[in-house]
Amino acid sequence: MKGITKRFGELAANDQVDLDVGEGEVVALLGENGAGKSTLMKILYGFQSPDSGTIEIEGKPVRFSSPRDAMAASIGMVFQQFSLIPALTVRENLQLAYPDLPMVPARGGGRDERLLSHLERLAPDLDPSALVADIPVGQMQLVELAKVLNLEALLVILDEPTSVLTPIETKGLHERVRQLAREGRSVILITHKFEDVSSCADRVAVMRHGKMVENRTAAGLGARELSSLMVGGAKVVPAVRVPPPTREVPLLEVRGLTAGDVFSSVSGIDLMLAPGEILGIAGVSGNGQDVLGACVAGMREVASGEVLLEGVAVQRGNGGVPDPTVVGFIPERPSVNGVAPDLDLSVNLALKGIPRLPFWMAGRKPSAAESLPLLEAYDVRPRDPSRRARDLSGGNLQKLVAARELSGARKLVVACYPTMGLDLSATQAVYARLFAHAQAGAAVLWISEELDDLLRFAHRISVLSHGKILGTVAAEGADRNLLGRWMMGAAA
Amino acid sequence: MIPSLALRRKTLAARFPWFEGSLSALSASLVFFLASLIFFALLGRSPFLLFGELLSGSLGSTYGITETLVKTIPILLCALATALPARLGLLTVGASGQFYMGAWCGTAAVLLFGSSHWAAMPLMLLAAFAGGAFWGLVPGFLRAKLEVNETLVTLLLNYVASLLVDWVVYGSWRDTSNLGWPATISFPEWVKLPFLVHGSHLHSGLILALAIAVALHVVLSRSRWGLSLRILKSNRKLGEGVGFSWTGNVALVMGIGGAIAGLSGILETSCIHGRLESGIALNFGLTGFLVAWMAGQHMIRIIPLAFVMGALLSSGDALQLYAQLPEATAVVLQSILFCSVLATGGFLRRGRTP
């Protein structure tokens, strides 16, 4: 790829970007959120066309007007948000992507050998007639990979593949990537994790603010060097671990919490937090975190159990009375769960106070003047209180919800993946405010997938797996391997 | 869209707040004219002559205007009855069923208490409100508690309500002394609202309907309740989390909406027909739905649109009289208008740069 440029309005998502990948080479494409990596790959895969620049495959210039063209050129992409269709079976998903599928495709019984050959190598004990909705995430990724290999892809693009995998599944993926390279295929690995780079990358290409700033071999690259490459020497003030709580009397008690539905649930959750304590919940998403967070925050109805805040039951249902004014709740997927998309930012920020407004709101309506300082403090862009929430990007919505929930006095803060999609400086800013609540004496329940951050900043860590707490340890000096095993579901 | 045109449109829209609205109204009207001209031409009639008849018949005389306003009342009320639940995100097409139930219950009240000069009208109105509200609460309940799609429920209940009216009109409430069209006895004079224009059908229900529209608009835009509806519609879970009640509000909007449609039912029965007959709801329910849609569920914008629809419908009578075109012509014209609005609305939205 040479001189690729792509603008969206004023913003140059890609600015004169060059990237080349050799045969059998694994290139790690790094950069923070918004650096332009996804745009570049979307261009390579035919979703977008560049404003200027050329793409050459094996020396021959090509033009992609749709993913179909890219697939025909033997390029395959495994997406971060998988493009598998959950309601269909594994076989059907493979069939959809298979070139030259007959009009009445075969359904098992050995006649679809060629369709399933790659899948059988990658995941031998996966039943092709299973619904994608029923198989674990790690296997979904293998199905995606098989889909791509079925196209005889010579270039495979993997978009943040390890973000949803447990440590053991991650090792498995690294092995597969190396295997692909040994077969002579080229791999572009989009990631921001150091271990992906160190385990399988031959070269590293770093993007920052739309430009390609670094392109060198991966050999000898250290973690600190890597993150400074991505951030480009920007001033980042790292957060410091808050001193642990001194009082023993619990502020928050969760007893026997059972809730959820067929898609996600928790059962028999017991937790205790002292004032000023940060409890980290580790685990791969999809094990009931969303239900846990929502129920503890009083946003979702429980089937049984209690959530006691200072001895008062504040769960929704089962005789409790939720109190949204003293609880700060940052839900997962804030764009869906945390904002009213059709309403403007000032209403969204003032949401918690609206039930207490008088019937005729008149001058007491949420105003722009009150919202602007909050938008400034949390760096929400665009800085326009009259914009509708749905116009904001995912990262800005995360900051908006954080702004609403973390401002004001709180007794309990429940944060689910509070820094998802945020770059390093925004992440540190949110952490600073989150931990400040702990310092002020609130109980903080922090659900995250970033095990390293949890180990650094939380006081204790519990692992949630298949809806149950498998164990709790002190964060300082915790054994990563033990935690990894718990995350895989092994009994404590 | 050509970049320079798009830019010009954007600046105009920023300068004049009424620009986008006028643009869509204008383009929709244009498409409507063209499409109906084609329709008339296909019938082998002179399109311009027919259009002339249409306009003069509905708006060209006092009689025309009063007839137009007469038709506007039920359309306006049914549109309001659809727009209110839509503010919560509920899609109901049940206005005609609620219309019939309002007529049914109101007629029952008249048959029971009609002899009392002072109590009959308020009781009739109350009964109509109750009947319409009930017919709205059933789908509301099913949606709130069982997540059943309210659109389908209201559609089915429309047919049930219409049959219930037929049941009594052909059965136990039938006025046997009237050998003609099956209907109930004529309503006494004191249950009819006073007439606005002497000698016409135009009754003061028009004032009532306008008042309801204005009241709804003021309450929805200025009150905390209106804001809570917007929040619940935009994100139900979030609204509930903040403390607003989804089920309570569903009941409220469906009940009030149903009551409004029920009112329109009894007004048509009592003031226009003078007795309960079969099939009086015509297409008011569907028309109301589409008027509400075209108005963007905005209570005040509904008023002129309902008027336009009323004009189209009453022009159907004129076309029938002077051009020997069947009644169904008005329905065809209505649907052409709706399709034009939907089409141009869609295209204009697409062409708008954010």
Added chain:
Amino acid sequence: MTILELLLGILLSGLRSATPLLQVLLGETITERAGVVNLGVEGQMLSGACAGFAVAAASGNPWAGLLAGVLAGMLLSSVHAFLVLVAGANMFASGVAVWLLGGGLSAFFGIPYVGRRIDGFASPDFGGAAKLPLLGPILRVATPSVLIALSTWVLCSLFLYRTRAGLRLRAVGESAESASTLGISPTKVRWAAILAGGALSGLGGASLSVDLVRNWVEWMTAGRGLVAVGLVIVARWNPWYALPAALLFGVVESLTLRLQALGVTISPYLLSTLPYLVCLGVLVWGSARARSKGGMPRDLAQVFSKTE
């Protein structure tokens, strides 16, 4: 008559009654599987019924009538497709507009045919077979519409689950985004699905006017199209279940007709509410199950929760 013969009789007359509904139900299932709701099927049925009757009356050939019905339905459904896929209008509003359009146009053009009767399909002489105890009633009921409807039922179901095109249709309905990454064009698929729905609902309407009742009255379909939209949910978007769903409605309908004929003193109008109420009941039951166990195409679920 034995109990078995009685039950069979009810079932068969229910099947006859259900035939138009079955066609529409299959058509709307295909459409909704692609992620599009079409409330205009009622209008499509009406236009099919009117066009079919007119052509059959004018030409004396009922097959031509059925074909005309198919074409009329497709023509009207293309309006819906245009409004939703090209103009980007909301699909519920567009459906209602198409419904009104179909009703208005069919009422308009159907005026000369109100009250007329046609001969419909000539019933073949089965000879002795018609007198057989079980086979006889079946043969008597088996008008061409019924047979066409039954074969459509089998063909649609096989199409959806066994062919490449059906797989792509389902993929589009589940997630248009994922489908487009696979190189499938959701717009093209949806156009085809809407037109197929139009063809089938037009056929259903024509079956009603040309074959089953053999006359034309405006708004004669009496909400069958809308009942079909409801039954799609009950059938969990699975065409195999379309037959039992339609049969339920048909059986109730023919039962109410029988009760009226037997001189039961309940008002015919009250009895006529039964099919709708039964459909409502089944819809409520079906909705609860569909929600807890899934079945609704994903993209459709998004449509139902967003009303703007």
